[in-house]
Amino acid sequence: MNDIVRLYEIFLECGQVTTDTRKMTPGTIYFALKGERFDGNTFAKEALKAGCRLAVVDDEKLRDEEGCFWVPDVLTTLQKLARYHRQKLDIPVIGITGSNGKTTTKELIAAVLKKKYDVWYTQGNLNNHIGVPLTLLSMPPRTQIAIVEMGANHMDEISELCGIALPNHGLITNVGKAHLEGFGSFEGVKKAKGELYEFLKKNGGEIFINVDNDVLLSMVGHYPWIGYGTGKDAVVRAENVSATPMLSFDLFTSRVTGLRIETQLVGLYNRDNVLAAASLGHYFGIEEELVKEALESYIPGNNRSQYIRTQRNQVILDAYNANPTSMRAALVNFRLMEHARKVLIIGGMKELGEESVSEHQALISEIMRLNFVECFFTGNEFAGILPADNRFKWFSDTNLLKEALQKKPISDALILVKGSRANQLERIVEFL
CATH class of the missing domain: 3.40.1190.10 (Mur-like, catalytic domain)
Incomplete structure (x- = not known):
């Protein structure tokens, strides 16, 4: 009987797996995954003491340890077990x-x-x-x-x-x-x-x-x-x-x-x-x-397309993620909305590699083409590429932006907050 079939029989009995000893309930199968900063094998004995049914490990030192199920690679085993389960x-x-x-x-x-x-x-x-x-x-x-x-x-x-x-x-x-x-x-x-x-x-x-x-x-x-x-x-x-x-x-x-x-x-x-x-x-x-x-x-959560009424403004919070495609879609949609005062708060877009500078320049051009007149930018991606224009204000990070909004609050506006997750733009909402 191979490892996956044996593991699956145990899985059917307990019905639970985890990769995190902090979220473990007794009877769970613990998979000791490795990450850049940790090795789950080091927590295997701790998991067993906490009541896990089995610890799936790939450290040679744990091969004969009671309660441990040794495999050549824990991640591959987790994936194979999931596939086997799916096939059933x-x-x-x-x-x-x-x-x-x-x-x-x-x-x-x-x-x-x-x-x-x-x-x-x-x-x-x-x-x-x-x-x-x-x-x-x-x-x-x-x-x-x-x-x-x-x-x-x-x-x-x-x-x-x-x-x-x-x-x-x-x-x-x-x-x-x-x-x-x-x-x-x-x-x-x-x-x-x-x-x-x-x-x-x-x-x-x-x-x-x-x-x-x-x-x-x-x-x-x-x-x-x-x-x-x-x-x-x-x-x-x-x-x-x-x-x-x-x-x-x-x-x-x-x-x-x-x-x-x-x-x-x-x-x-x-x-x-x-x-x-x-x-x-x-x-x-x-x-x-x-x-x-x-x-x-259905009500969206987690900073995705959320509509928030604050004491002073209406805010569209879309700060979970951003890339050139989603950014332009959000801008075009915002342009179509009717309001006497519209404000943009834009965070830099991540993971664009060699295209980063050109894509952020294209974004600025699009903002100018759509004729937005109050724009706040945060992130090093915009450093040195914003035109000298009173409409545009740049901050190297979200903390500096937050301080500026505290000193000079915005009122009676419809505000689009859009940027990549790393900017943590949701932190400014309480100051809008």
Whole structure:
């Protein structure tokens, strides 16, 4: 009997795995992963003392230690166990990747499908080579549909994650200029994200696609797909779309005509995320009234497209992540909103590699083209490239920006706060 089969028998008995002794409950299987700054093997004995059922280790010193299950590589074993578990489950697994909107789309799909099914989905941002196995192994036994978010910042990563999660349904939210440092170019991003399509094609899976996105349509080729969007080929379609600031639209499917949906999401750019969820709901037989109920009750969190009314201003907080594509979408949407005083607070975009300077210069040009007149910038990415213009104020970091906002508060404004996670722009909201 090989290691994975033996481990799986134990897993079926206890049903829980962990990689963190601080979050361990008695009876759990502990996987001693290695990181840049730690080695989980050093915590194996501590985990056993705390009541874990088994410690999976790869340190030779622990090979004969009671309670330890020695393997050549702990991470590989975790991934193989998750794949083995997935192979035993006869349920739909929906794979989601894309440059922007993955997490919001995942949560919206979960909200819709929960109206009829027991759904398990990626918690937080556990979407990498460790997070995907943990997502699969933490599924409750009653799960009827799983939704697995897949992130990537280098080639072959999506392909590897598909090899673990084995999705039989999937969608790419979009392809934009994100993680250029790891992918090298926009073509590299397309190839990397397209690994989900390639897996689904090879295994006869269902592909859901935004019919308004020519890049995705070119990537999928002649393989049959299920479409959503505003075009005539969409099975699930939106008309009369508006965002002032909350997104609303009329929903059309094979079963309903013009069902008005009023979401609590800011921005036209969320339309595609919402329609993706409606499309999966339609495919899995969720009644449109229940789809409406799920979409209208969903409230974004974690600094993603949040609409906040402070004592002095209205704030759109979209500070979880940023890349050139999502930044431009946010700016265009903000430009369309009606308000007497609009203020931009923009943080630098990370992981753009050699394209960083040119992309930040292009961003400034776009801001000037859209004629925004009050703009605050933070981050070293903007150092030395902002024009000498009273409209633009630059701060090397968020702390200095925060101090400036305290000294000279903004009032009676609609404010867009947008930047990469590293800027921690959510910290300024209390001063707006």
